[in-house]
Amino acid sequence: MSQNREAAISRRLPIASLAAIGLGLMLTAGTSQAASETEKMELSHAAIIGATCMGCHGFRGMGSGEIPRLAGVAKEVTAGKLLEYKSGALEGTVMNRIAKGYTDDEIQAVAEFFANQ
Amino acid sequence: MSLSRRGFLKLSMAMAGVGAATGLAGCQDSNSMADAKRVVVIGGGFGGATAAKYVKLFDPSVDVTMIDGQSSHTTCPFSNLVIGGLKDIDEITHDFSALEKRGINVVKGWVTGIDAEARTVTLKDGSRYEYDRLVVSPGIDFNYDAIEGYSEEVANTKMPHAWQAGEQTLLLRKQLEDMEDGGTFIMAAPPNPFRCPPGPYERAGLIANYFKENKPNSKILILDPKTNFSKEPLFREGWTANYGNMIEWIGGDFGGGVESVDPDTMTVVAGGTEYQGDVINVIPPQKAGWIAHEAGLVDDSGWCPINTGTYESTMHAGVHVVGDACIGSPLPKSGFAANSQAKNCAAAIVAMFHNENPPEPSWVNTCYSLVAPDYGISVAAVYAVEDGKTVSVEGAGGVSPLGGKNAEKEAGYAHDWYASITEDIWGS
Ligand SMILES: Cc1cc2nc3c(=O)[nH]c(=O)nc-3n(C[C@H](O)[C@H](O)[C@H](O)COP(=O)(O)OP(=O)(O)OC[C@H]3O[C@@H](n4cnc5c(N)ncnc54)[C@H](O)[C@@H]3O)c2cc1C
Secondary structure: OOHHHHHHHHHHHHHHHHHHHOHHHHHHHHHOOHHHHHOOOOOOHHHHHHHHHHHHHOHHHOOEOOEOOOOOOOHHHHHHHHHHHHHOOOOOOOHHHHHOOOOHHHHHHHHHHHHOO | OOHHHHHHHHHHHHHHHHHHHHOOOOOOOHHHHHOOOEEEEEOOOHHHHHHHHHHHHHOOOOEEEEEEOOOEEEOOOOHHHHHOOOOOHHHHEEEOHHHHHOOOEEEEOOEEEEEOOOOEEEEOOOOEEEOOEEEEOOOEEEOHHHOEOOOHHHHHHOOOOOOOOOHHHHHHHHHHHHOOOOOEEEEEOOOOOOOOOOHHHHHHHHHHHHHHHHOOOOEEEEEOOOOOOOOHHHHHHHHHHHHOOOEEEEOHHHOOOEEEEEOOOOEEEEOOEEEEOOEEEEOOOEEEOHHHHHOOOOOOOOOEOEOOOOOEEOOOOOEEEOHHHEOOOOOOOOHHHHHHHHHHHHHHHHHHHOOOOOOOOOEEEEEEEEEEOOEEEEEEEEEEEEOOEEEEOOOOOEEOOOOOOOHHHHHHHHHHHHHHHHHHHHOO
16 A cells, blocks of 8 residues: 555545544644654444454454545444444345444444544 | 654644644654663564554654564465466565655564563674563474474475575475476474464465476475365365366375375375375474573463463563464464454554553464465454453354355455455555
């Protein structure tokens, strides 16, 4: 993946999750691509769930090949699809097996986490 | 140091007052820099590099040092594609430069000692690093003694294990290339528990694919001490669909467990029967990486017991063990699991530094296997903590459907998974 794409993602972060991140990132993010030294991720159950999804969906949910991007997607959209995978209304190769592992509350929380990436 | 970094320091100092006033002060002010917490990570593989990156992400003020004996990591995942001639070893080798750009101090050297009382680690060259918390993710080592006639030397010359990627992978690849059409490839599969439960069977399929295209009269014989194996119905279906009866599997019920090998005659003995092979791949029984034994982190099983969710060793406080080396069950010994474990471990370490409770843990694991280049299968599970124990969430997970309806799609997703997880870990 290019540095640029990662930088583009981190540049969006402060606006979305200012409270969780603090000032450090907001300042660097505006100044350069080398923002990664101070890039921050919130410490929460939702972030842990989200981080483990990144094994397939890419760092911060940026997507990879045919595996869809989750970063910046509206919470309602992601949560809606996950609930449909969970119920079986939507069919996938692997997401039905995965979505069944989370409570509806966890699905809402992780959807919000990715909406803010 | 770049201009932008200086710019950041100046700005953050100027803003420190504002931060305090609004309650938004991050961890980046000059005070907390002075007494920064130190995390040392042993291993730059799946577990170690993930832990290093995520400790830094969860709290950029932590001083993180990652130590690996090698200057880059060649992944076992997709090494079966190298063995099958479908990928170059460079494509599965990842350096640590992106981690350095994140402010992680990367050190090349073999750790030879851990002093859990003094909280220091010592390298082969005598240098020493202090830590507040240590993460150990050294992967596996082998019980060579379990198979008569086998040794590290035999592995490095005539009968590679290729269960740590790099030279071993290339040796096995070369032996397969040198083999004549009509030859026999024998694999001695390992007993449980071992790194990557579906790995031996993925390897058999991708070698069959190479034979089918280049040496179609050759045979593959898997000798296995186990009576069944991961995703067995899916592998069997896929083998038959792609390779007819080229692959034969002899399980533990039928004398599949290899007892001895003879590199001079290129034979192995299993269940009292002698088998002759042209290329022989011996995957021995396994245990936690050597340094975990040296540091007293293992129990009688040869693996490292840990506390649920935090991965802190039950043997030594302040030391966390993730990845293949830990007793991480019900999670399997996979790269995906190591990545999931390390994220939970990193969160716990940062929370402990801040005297907070770690966030509630959560894990997911999926192992994709390529039966053939365009034929993929998978097994998945989600894990949570219940009554203080890690459990596989009921009703979730499972394997791909039989019938191969998703096999082509999943082959594509396997490649996308590899790109994602390696980018997540090493940034490349
Ligand atoms: C053929 C094969 C295929 C596989 N396919 C998959 C797959 O498709 N999906 C999947 O999820 N998993 C797969 N795996 C499993 C995966 O490779 C392991 O589970 C994973 O590597 C475990 O991570 P780890 O951090 O424990 O160890 P490793 O990734 O092996 O990392 C250990 C690192 O520690 C370093 N090290 C060790 N000791 C020291 C020391 N004393 N000092 C300094 N450095 C040290 C080593 O150099 C190494 O870089 C496969 C394995 C094999 C063998």
